[in-house]
Amino acid sequence: MSESLIIVDHVSKxxxxxxxxxxxxxxxxxxxxxxxxxxxxxxxxxxKEFWAVKDLSFEVKRGxxxxxxxxxxAGKSTMLKMLNGLIKPDTGRIEMHGSIGALIELGAGFNPxxxxxxxxxxxxxxxxxxxxxxxxRLAGIIDFSEISEFIDTPVQYYSSGMRVRLGFSIATQFNxxxxxxxxxxxxxxxxFILKCFNKMDELFPNTAIIFVxxxxxxxxxxxxxLIVMAKGESVWQSHEVSQxxxxxxDLFELKPGNFVGSEKATIEAIYLTxxxxxxxxxxxxxxxxxDELNVHIRIRLDEPISSPRLGLMFYDKExxxxxxxxxxxxxxxxxxxxGCYTFIxxxxxxxxxxxxxxxxxxxxxxxxxxxxxxxxxxxxxxxRVISTHHGWAPxxxxxxxxxxxxxx
Amino acid sequence: xxxxxxxxxSSMRSPRKMVREMLVDLGSSLGIARQLTLRDIRSxxxxxxxxxxxxxxxxxxxxxxxxxxxxxxxxxLASTAIPYPLYALSGTLLxxxxxxxxxxxxxQTNAAKSMLSKINFPREAIILSGVYQSLFNGFxxxxxxxxxxxxxxxxxxxxxxxxxxxxxxxxxxxTAIGLMLxxxxxxxxxxxRFIQVAxxxxxxxxxxxxxxxxxxxxxxxxxxxxxTQLFMVCRDVLSGVATNYLTGxxxxxxxxxxxxxxxxxxxxxxxxxIIERMNT
Numbered sequence: 001m002s003e004s005l006i007i008v009d010h011v012s013k014x015x016x017x018x019x020x021x022x023x024x025x026x027x028x029x030x031x032x033x034x035x036x037x038x039x040x041x042x043x044x045x046x047x048k049e050f051w052a053v054k055d056l057s058f059e060v061k062r063g064x065x066x067x068x069x070x071x072x073x074a075g076k077s078t079m080l081k082m083l084n085g086l087i088k089p090d091t092g093r094i095e096m097h098g099s100i101g102a103l104i105e106l107g108a109g110f111n112p113x114x115x116x117x118x119x120x121x122x123x124x125x126x127x128x129x130x131x132x133x134x135x136x137r138l139a140g141i142i143d144f145s146e147i148s149e150f151i152d153t154p155v156q157y158y159s160s161g162m163r164v165r166l167g168f169s170i171a172t173q174f175n176x177x178x179x180x181x182x183x184x185x186x187x188x189x190x191x192f193i194l195k196c197f198n199k200m201d202e203l204f205p206n207t208a209i210i211f212v213x214x215x216x217x218x219x220x221x222x223x224x225x226l227i228v229m230a231k232g233e234s235v236w237q238s239h240e241v242s243q244x245x246x247x248x249x250d251l252f253e254l255k256p257g258n259f260v261g262s263e264k265a266t267i268e269a270i271y272l273t274x275x276x277x278x279x280x281x282x283x284x285x286x287x288x289x290x291d292e293l294n295v296h297i298r299i300r301l302d303e304p305i306s307s308p309r310l311g312l313m314f315y316d317k318e319x320x321x322x323x324x325x326x327x328x329x330x331x332x333x334x335x336x337x338x339g340c341y342t343f344i345x346x347x348x349x350x351x352x353x354x355x356x357x358x359x360x361x362x363x364x365x366x367x368x369x370x371x372x373x374x375x376x377x378x379x380x381x382x383x384r385v386i387s388t389h390h391g392w393a394p395x396x397x398x399x400x401x402x403x404x405x406x407x408x
Numbered sequence: 409x410x411x412x413x414x415x416x417x418s419s420m421r422s423p424r425k426m427v428r429e430m431l432v433d434l435g436s437s438l439g440i441a442r443q444l445t446l447r448d449i450r451s452x453x454x455x456x457x458x459x460x461x462x463x464x465x466x467x468x469x470x471x472x473x474x475x476x477x478x479x480x481x482x483x484x485l486a487s488t489a490i491p492y493p494l495y496a497l498s499g500t501l502l503x504x505x506x507x508x509x510x511x512x513x514x515x516q517t518n519a520a521k522s523m524l525s526k527i528n529f530p531r532e533a534i535i536l537s538g539v540y541q542s543l544f545n546g547f548x549x550x551x552x553x554x555x556x557x558x559x560x561x562x563x564x565x566x567x568x569x570x571x572x573x574x575x576x577x578x579x580x581x582x583t584a585i586g587l588m589l590x591x592x593x594x595x596x597x598x599x600x601r602f603i604q605v606a607x608x609x610x611x612x613x614x615x616x617x618x619x620x621x622x623x624x625x626x627x628x629x630x631x632x633x634x635x636t637q638l639f640m641v642c643r644d645v646l647s648g649v650a651t652n653y654l655t656g657x658x659x660x661x662x663x664x665x666x667x668x669x670x671x672x673x674x675x676x677x678x679x680x681x682i683i684e685r686m687n688t
Contacts (some may be wrong), residue, residue: 015684026681027595029678029681030591030592030681030682033677034677036418036420036421081683082414085528086528087681089416092415095413096412096414097411102526102528108522108523109522109523109527113451114454118450121443125444127527131443177409
């Protein structure tokens with residue numbers, strides 16, 4: 001099974017930011033559409049227009065899932081609307097094979113006054129089910145949504161998670177050839193998201209999926225291909241999903257975060273070194289997987305602090321805190337002291353995979369009964385690890401493997 | 409397997425394909441329209457105590473005003489074939505049916521905005537559901553008229569069999585005009601306001617509360633108004649009075665059907681352009 005179900009060929013779409021002009025262009029477009037003009041002038045920009053999607057081409061086959069990722073306003077949702085036939089492309093051609101299912105804002109068209117059960121019938125009919133089909137699948141829909149006890153309650157009393165449950169259950173009850181998904185799993189709880197992924201795994205072999213999301217774990221879980229979009233254009237397109245994900249994170253500049261804390265102490269300076277590299281001379285420090293890393297921190301204590309402890313917390317691009325250092329006190333004791341101090345934390349071998357990582361620095365003060373934060377600086381400094389390991393996990397271990405003859 | 413192609417080209421350039429798709433979509437919109445109608449009718453009065461009574465309160469209040477004006481002699485009106493209070497009541501009720509069907513395409517499409525911009529379903533369903541609802545709400549009002557007529561001893565006779573056609577053409581005329589104005593109305597709210605003003609004016613040029621003047625330019629204006637034919641036939645048929653407006657009625661209907669078809673084509677063709685610019 002290798003037919004292409006979605007063929008997108010040099011598709012562009014323009015948008016206008018100015019309301020009054022946009023409405024006026026709408027009038028003009030309607031007129032030229034009705035007159036059936038041959039040259040609609042869609043390929044040139046008018047005043048205050050921009051390309052929301054520009055020259056995008058791709059194909060998706062059965063059993064493939066293409067992820068569309070990029071910043072807000074990169075043109076992902078516009079692309080989905082064109083694929084769904086809601087708006088027309090301005091240039092190019094879109095060919096869709098088979099039935100199309102779309103999970104774009106689940107539960108659109110739910111009437112808040114009506115009960116969940118009544119809304120199932122409404123929503124299903126808009127999605128193309130006959131009444132008989134809905135009757136046959138009703139039990140399955142209610143069962144999958146896990147909200148059977150609220151099914152005769154008006155939908156206006158549902159939580160947003162419950163609405164999504166119901167919407168997803170209806171929309172996935174029929175098996176489309178093409179499935180378009182736009183950021184719909186954001187509000188479900190963990191249990192439901194897992195259930196949704198299982199459902200999608202079920203559909204996967206017979207379906208061509210397009211998945212728009214900002215949730216990279218979900219993207220890496222589902223996608224076989226990836227397009228990174230920026231300002232309407234495809235900046236990267238490949239099967240190497242994890243590479244695309246790191247590129248996506250590179251779209252966001254990691255700025256040093258806020259400094260919070262008391263007036264008692266502050267960070268004077270922080271920099272990194274690795275072999276002959278120094279973050280003070282390079283714009284962004286790049287180190288190779290397996291290299292050493294030294295974190296240099298200069299601290300000024302303005303008031304004496306009892307048992308000060310310095311902690312380092314490592315964050316990945318997802319802002320996951322995947323590693324910590326809290327053994328400062330085992331090495332250094334600066335009891336009741338003021339003035340400037342420089343510390344170096346030496347990591348002999350960095351085990352992180354490809355990507356950008358940041359270090360958050362925090363100082364705590366301990367008394368006999370509690371410990372409180374003196375200061376904390378989020379993402380005080382960041383560095384990039386260059387590696388051939390493109391895995392999704394932040395830590396990429398390289399153990400020594402050996403083959404044991406004869407088993408255990 | 410079904411292949412769908414989306415290209416920038418105007419759908420007007422392949423009319424045969426367009427008409428075929430229109431018919432297919434009309435077919436598949438029947439079930440959806442039915443469901444949308446059920447949805448709207450069910451939810452319409454669920455949050456209300458007086459419920460369906462609201463369908464009568466406005467037109468009845470309106471006709472009471474006119475009955476008062478006429479009885480008290482403030483306004484001098486020409487004589488009518490049926491007693492004036494019944495003339496005014498049936499007129500305002502039928503007029504409210506017409507106005508509802510006229511506003512329905514724009515209102516229904518506006519209400520369905522969030523659905524339209526997220527789900528691809530036959531757009532005909534929205535319009536059709538509007539027609540169904542106008543017919544349903546109108547039917548209740550007609551029952552009221554017939555009951556009141558019978559109470560005072562006016563029986564329609566066999567001509568009542570013709571009433572469904574007259575009633576349908578009243579609703580379809582409203583729908584056709586409303587649908588024609590909908591594409592621009594969705595972009596500019598001016599259209600909605602314009603309809604309100606224009607219809608107030610038009611009401612007094614149609615035999616709703618005023619009978620047709622006996623002579624003069626007023627009479628000419630009334631007779632030039634195509635709605636006169638529709639309303640006179642509706643009322644005459646309901647009250648069992650022999651009508652002399654049938655020829656005009658059929659001409660108006662032929663024009664209305666043509667208008668309806670053209671507005672349907674426009675509505676379909678411009679929908680993607682509107683969804684693109686619509687606030688959702």
